[in-house]
Amino acid sequence: MPTPAAPPDPPGHQPSTGLRADAERNRESILAAARRLYATEGLGVSMASVAREAGVGKATLSRRFATREALITAVFSDRMDGYAMAVTGALADPDPWHGFTGYIQAVCAMQAADRGFADVLTMTFPAAKALEDRRTEAYDGFVELIARAKATGHLREDFTPEDLVILLMANAGVIAATGDDAPDTWRRLVGHMLRSYAAPGTAIPPLAHAPTPTTLYRAMIRLGHPRPRS
Incomplete structure (x- = not known):
């Protein structure tokens, strides 16, 4: 008896490895942005400014760094x-x-x-x-x-x-x-x-x-x- 085919992935689905890669890219972008801003402006830079510099949303920043x-x-x-x-x-x-x-x-x-x-x-x-x-x-x-x-x-x-x-x-x-x-x-x-x-x-x-x-x-x-x- 043939094995039933797996159901198709829903639209927009990404494999877990893809999600992990995206998360790591976001983390590295946030760290690079924070290094740039902190190095030139000091620690008074806001978290919102770091998120903008990194090109991510504030929610993404909060997930990586609470x-x-x-x-x-x-x-x-x-x-x-x-x-x-x-x-x-x-x-x-x-x-x-x-x-x-x-x-x-x-x-x-x-x-x-x-x-x-x-x-x-x-x-x-x-x-x-x-x-x-x-x-x-x-x-x-x-x-x-x-x-x-x-x-x-x-x-x-x-x-x-x-x-x-x-x-x-x-x-x-x-x-x-x-x-x-x-x-x-x-x-x-x-x-x-x-x-x-x-x-x-x-x-x-x-x-x-x-x-x-x-x-x-x-x-x-x-x-x-x-x-x-x-």
């Missing part, structure tokens, strides 16, 4: 990995003071490369466990790095881990204010701060050139006429 924290975690997980690895590299330096200064410069450079990441390092996201675990790992390593640098006599005894948070907040502000017109200004800030952290007589990294009056003036004008948020 919360802002979930999207931020997915976008910045690799950068937080790099943040934690930077501490590991600094601890491996046989010269703790050199490891300390190199770590400060590396982390501030990460901020300068991505405004969204500059924001991530100055905020906390209790619901984003993966991000916060990496932040804790980096913090614990930095505490050890501080102790080693102080033991050499090169890092001031009154330096605390909170001083790094203050620096990252200040650096994020400088990057946001001058990134378009004087993008290397953050290097000058970091150089001055490293000098303030050094104990008397310690060799310090060279100070970067100051921005020109013209570029700072342009940055000040831009601050007075901010671009509208997406």
Whole structure:
């Protein structure tokens, strides 16, 4: 007896593999759009703006990333990995003071490369466990790095881990204010701060050139006429 033929697929039917492929394409489009917007505008970008940039509906965005924290975690997980690895590299330096200064410069450079990441390092996201675990790992390593640098006599005894948070907040502000017109200004800030952290007589990294009056003036004008948020 012949086997009955399977009923035809309804109009518009897609195989499950096709649905999975579409879902993955949507996810990658959302992540790429969020990376672009966060990198140039910071974390103040709305979820609706991300959906528009990705070319998907808000419902599609919500299915892939139910919360802002979930999207931020997915976008910045690799950068937080790099943040934690930077501490590991600094601890491996046989010269703790050199490891300390190199770590400060590396982390501030990460901020300068991505405004969204500059924001991530100055905020906390209790619901984003993966991000916060990496932040804790980096913090614990930095505490050890501080102790080693102080033991050499090169890092001031009154330096605390909170001083790094203050620096990252200040650096994020400088990057946001001058990134378009004087993008290397953050290097000058970091150089001055490293000098303030050094104990008397310690060799310090060279100070970067100051921005020109013209570029700072342009940055000040831009601050007075901010671009509208997406």
